[in-house]
Amino acid sequence: MKPNTHVTIDLDEDKPGRTADTDIVEEDAKLPAGDLVDPDIVDEDLYPEDRLPDRAVRNRDGSVTLPLLYPQTITSRKDGKIREREYRELVFHRLTGADQRAIAAAGDADMAVVAIGQSTKTNLAVMNKLYDKMDAADITAAGQVLNHFLASGQRTGKRA
Numbered sequence: 796m797k798p799n800t801h802v803t804i805d806l807d808e809d810k811p812g813r814t815a816d817t818d819i820v821e822e823d824a825k826l827p828a829g830d831l832v833d834p835d836i837v838d839e840d841l842y843p844e845d846r847l848p849d850r851a852v853r854n855r856d857g858s859v860t861l862p863l864l865y866p867q868t869i870t871s872r873k874d875g876k877i878r879e880r881e882y883r884e885l886v887f888h889r890l891t892g893a894d895q896r897a898i899a900a901a902g903d904a905d906m907a908v909v910a911i912g913q914s915t916k917t918n919l920a921v922m923n924k925l926y927d928k929m930d931a932a933d934i935t936a937a938g939q940v941l942n943h944f945l946a947s948g949q950r951t952g953k954r955a
Contacts, residue, residue, distance in 0.1 A: 846939065846943060847859060847939065847940060847943050848861065848936040848939050848940070850862050850864075850936070851936070851939075851940055854886070857888075857889060858886050858887060858888045858889075859886070859887045859940050859943070859944075860884050860885070860886050860887075861884060861885050861886075861887060861933075861936055861937060861940055862883065862884045863882060863883055863884055863885065863929070863930075863933045864930060864932050864933055864936075865929070865930040865932070865933055866881055866882060866883040867881070867882050867925055867928045867929060868880065868881045868882070869882065869921055869924050869925055869928070871920075871921055871924075882925055885911070885915045885917075885937060886915060886916075887911075887914045887915055887937070887940045887941070887944070888914055888915070888916060889914075889944050890910075890913060890914055890941075890944060890945075894913040894914065897909055897913055898910045898913060907926070907934070907938065908922055908923055908926045909922075910941055911926065911934075911937050911941070912926075914940075914941060914944070
């Protein structure tokens with residue numbers, strides 16, 4: 796008879812409120828698709844927050860266009876002229892080191908606004924107003940686009 800070689804280790808078993816059968820992850824558990832977890836394969840689909848929203852479009856230059864579910868109009872003044880701009884979509888670009896510095900310099904309350912503004916190359920004053928008017932579904936989708944950029948490397952040509 797073959798000995799039982801399956802062992803479950805719960806490193807958090809001594810935490811308050813834990814029971815023996817709470818949050819145990821089996822190493823040979825199946826993914827929703829029915830495939831066994833293979834430690835040698837990185838499953839990029841495992842974290843949905845890193846995937847682009849279905850409505851997002853990858854552009855040839857590597858940017859991503861996100862159509863807004865709820866377009867917004869912003870009125871602004873520049874060079875003494877007042878104009879209205881309707882935002883039906885946002886075009887996101889990969890973040891640079893300078894963008895990351897600007898985001899890090901923002902306070903916690905403004906970090907999302909600055910991150911979206913830096914990636915879309917939108918004036919911060921305009922982005923502040925636009926963000927305040929944006930629907931939460933559009934803000935969440937914008938965050939997914941940013942997560943996608945951070946979770947995936949740029950795909951360009953062959954490596955040396």
